[in-house]
Amino acid sequence: MVSSALTQASLSALMTDHACDAVISCVASRSGAPADAWAIDRDLNRALLRAATGAGVKQFVLLSAICVQKPKLAFQHAKLAFEAELQAAPITWSIVHSTAYFKSLSGQLNRLRAGKPFLLFGDGELTACKPISNDDLARYLVLCLTDPALQNRILQIGGPGPAITPRAQGEMLFHAMGLTPRYKHVPVAMMSAIVAGLSFLGKVSPRLRDKAELARIGRYYATESMLVWDDANGRYDADATPEFGTETLADHYKRLATEDIADDRGEHAVF
Template structure:
């Protein structure tokens, strides 16, 4: 629910602004009348004008956030900032990247925010942290603990699933190929949320006193969707018959075991690369077997009825746009 309090505009530092969700948050902040500053990492293959064109109305500060002192230098140059909103996340989830970005960069950003008198910190996180088994989850949780221990008005938002993460098989189905599922495609479910609806929710957190100092899971409109539901939806929208290709979950287990063994046996100079591949496999295994809904400890299961919903855009809307070429 949006706040009934009057919204206050101000200068906002946005981290992770060049990602899909970051750009949506930048647009939402600008639409509310905020002055948006973005700390932008140098990007291979993209010029400064190209990045600036993707973030209209946003003042850009260039720097590698993984390097110590970058956020401090940005805030020193920017002047007073009301809040930090972070959509920043490691790009791979591998150990080195996760601890560098999901933990250390955020921790330094928090220290800089406190040093410069920033009052709020809104953190985009992930619902999978409620049952952590992966390196990036541990890194995120380590920072979240630091944020919660701070005196800032913090908000941690944990979305269920993104439309983008559920779009990898659209072209495959359009071409008449089978939709890949683990098992029968009904073991997991999520309630995906659009970039725009999540951006609105994040920006609302700045002005809603009921959300301060809380961890907030959030999903898009009901119902929750299984992979089989996603396949059925794509079949209907493309006019293709429903075709499913089951993939044994045990195949992922074998891949994880094989890569984990290889990492232990690999010479030290190549070990990090093999360990990263093993972690990618663990990430895939995790998402193949865990629902992205609120986990209820009392019942020992994921529950859609406990998963809050917001927004109006559905995955069907998103699929229609993709199929129309938008």
């Protein structure tokens, strides 16, 4: 939910009172459900932008997502709607299309701790990504404030390579936990059947309509890579996906396995 205190007027007053020079927006809907997505990904960012331009702020950095390259979901269209407004605004802007975060790929840790197999969609090689850590991504966002080469541009960014498939993620996690790899394969067709069923029932139930969208989100991430899309050749291109940072997913898994850190995933948990 968006706090009622986050109005354009209150945001503008906050920026003016603190002599704000730049805005870095990382806000995003928690669930991706349509109403939430339009309220947060577009409308809250719109309020931030209007407050910023009204307060004389000179720069706006937006954290978006690399998946908007192939928009099929409500939250992707909401993000793109605001991106268009930002590019047309009288302000220096940077739009960062990030690949997957470490915490988005850590949801099966407790399954493995409970002795359950690692879930894979299809053969586990359908998709790939170059995941990036929170710290490396934060450094990149801040760099956008000072590097002219990163300004007034849409920037696609991933973490250190190479690109990693879900099966490789499972191997890393099993290795970090000292366990023998065990996998359970989930047919993508089953997800499509769930989407179709919920979409049909959603015609008469708003609650099921939202569940259908969440199922579509799950299917999207199970079948689409978080890499640069090569439209000319109709494929994802790992080599064309820029890399930034030094922290690796394998190191993150090791720290999770030893409980040096914990991922607060909240509604981002899939499994």
